Amino acid sequence: MPSGAASWKDPVPVVWSGAADAPLTARIRALAPSLHAGERRVAEFVVGDLALAIESTAQDLADAVGVGRATVVRTAQTLGYDGFPQLRVAAAQELSHVHVASTDDTLVGSLRAAADRFASRIGDSVAALTEESLRSAISALDEAGRVLIVANGLSSPLGLDLQLRLTAAGRPAEILHDALAQRIAARQLSANDVCVIVSGSGANETSLAVARAARDAGATVLSITSFARSALASGSDTALVVPSMSDSFQDELLHTSRVALVLVIETLVDSLIKHRGPRGREARDAVLRELGNALSEP
Known part of the structure; x- marks a missing residue:
């Protein structure tokens, strides 16, 4: 484990380090x-x-x-x-x-209430992010030889979304869905590579095992999670913390939402494209050309 890295078993106590005006x-x-x-x-x-x-x-x-x-x-x-x-x-x-709170108990009313609730909290999604952590994440993704993305459970769709977006941005990334294959791939990374772990809870043992394997291999571990003092965040080189839209950890487990994480992932890739300059623009232009070729006239 690199000097100064946190223990996976004993997260280091921290205080709030996000935006000063965060709710x-x-x-x-x-x-x-x-x-x-x-x-x-x-x-x-x-x-x-x-x-x-x-x-x-x-x-x-x-x-x-x-x-x-x-x-x-x-x-x-x-x-x-x-x-x-x-x-x-x-x-x-x-x-x-x-x-x-809405008093409309219809299905449409429930949907509208949920949308209003998300809208009132969407600004909180970036409250824990810092300029330093975002720059570190973007630089790591840009400069890495290999990028391995790991996401399990309800975070799996986010991992695939990130992999497709990075590839479209000219930053090829790989994703595996088998737990053993994830650990094997992570252990074969080098000091020039990045392992991105997407986990809302930051406590998924399968994902933590992969993160440990990546760190043992000397790779940079970048995590995207909802809890600042989770084992995953504490053991990562860079952690992008995106507060949960839920009121409590129990609510997060029962009514899991990944809306905020999706927003940050999309914005992270857009920022990477901008950071890469001509390379990013050329990759996006190539994607648009392929999309144009794939569309047929009605």
């Missing part, structure tokens, strides 16, 4: 589910009732969830605030933008 609940979604038990109870209380959190003192909240006042303050600091008063201000700011 409170987006920060919580990105850092969950790896908050310490007491911090998690505080965070769940805040997400569950922003209005009550605003009206509570640190001691009130501590008493309500059964932790010490210091845990409440530490949670606020982990989320990137100087203390609990600043967290309360952030909660008030976010609450002012909350949309009123």
Whole structure:
């Protein structure tokens, strides 16, 4: 394991390092589910009732969830605030933008409500990303000899989407779907190669095994995930953290959405094309020519 790399078994504690104006609940979604038990109870209380959190003192909240006042303050600091008063201000700011839930219980109404919910949170998708992490990811993809993409479970379609987009951008990439084949391919990478792991949870053991194999081979590990303190993010050279659209880790498991990850993947490839200059434009022009040839007149 390279010097300074995090252990796959023991993620390094981190504090919020994304955008300074990121919403409170987006920060919580990105850092969950790896908050310490007491911090998690505080965070769940805040997400569950922003209005009550605003009206509570640190001691009130501590008493309500059964932790010490210091845990409440530490949670606020982990989320990137100087203390609990600043967290309360952030909660008030976010609450002012909350949309009123739809009372339309028809199928179309449910669909409209889901679309409104996504629309209100889509800006949170980039809240945890930094200029440094994006530049690092783009440079790694551009300069790599080989790019191996790994995605399992519900993230599998995203991996295929990324592979097709990169190939169309003139950056050939490979993807394998068999777990053993993934590990074998990762172990055969070199220090000049990149292994991209796409995993919403960042805890898929099959994907983690591939990431370990890639790191053992000396390759760069680039992850795209929803949780900043997941084993995958902590063990990657570069992690693009895209906060989940769900309210909690449980909700993420039950009602998994990959909308935010799709947006970031598409934008990442577009940025890569721009970064590659003439090479990127020529590759895109070639794709457009082939698309034109494949279309027939009605």
